[in-house]
Amino acid sequence: MREIRSADPWSAFLAPPGRDAGMKPPGAGPAGEPGRARGHAAGGGDDPGAADAYRRVLDQLRAAGGPLSLEQIHHATRLGLLEVADAVEALRERGLVAVEREVDEVVRLTEHGR
Template sequence: MRQIRSADPWSTFLTSGRDDAAGTGSARFARREPPPEGARRTLGPDPSDACRRVLDQLHAAHGPQTFDQIRYGTGLGLLEIADAVELLRDRGLARVEDGPEEAVRLTADGTAG
């Protein structure tokens, strides 16, 4: 049996995935099909809870918050926050501002609480 040794651990990882016949390596990370047109990702058990927590964090901050600040303040994961912000943006309650870091800000509709 031949052992592959490399100073670069990524190249070792990537080459180990070429033995798909054995069901190892990249076979474990098979590509998923993209969602159908118009389908949304789901937040998890309760998307309204994530939206409420993000809104509460933005109200408490009295100003824009980066995704990391929201993550720290709510305990949510970045994907949950991104999905919640997308829902809030669709409802007209929040907007995302570009800058050195993207920040989420409440709109005039989101400030009435």
């Protein structure tokens, strides 16, 4: 049986031989579901990356002893800005932090988060 190949080199690059049609590349999400960044669990879920991000944000706020901007949390925790924003949003929904508008938006611990 002959293998049909395209003369277009990109088709060979994009679909290397030996790859099954139903096989996904490593790290690919289920079909039809948009991928989410690590730590991007909306409800807190059971994503260990999200739990680590929550802990790191809370630890940084406790260590600072006062409000911090998202940018300051980003630099101190070395988390991505989206991870910080997702963690702050989840912690705010749990009542552990409050987001206030001063010159910039700042994140502060609530009484429940201390």
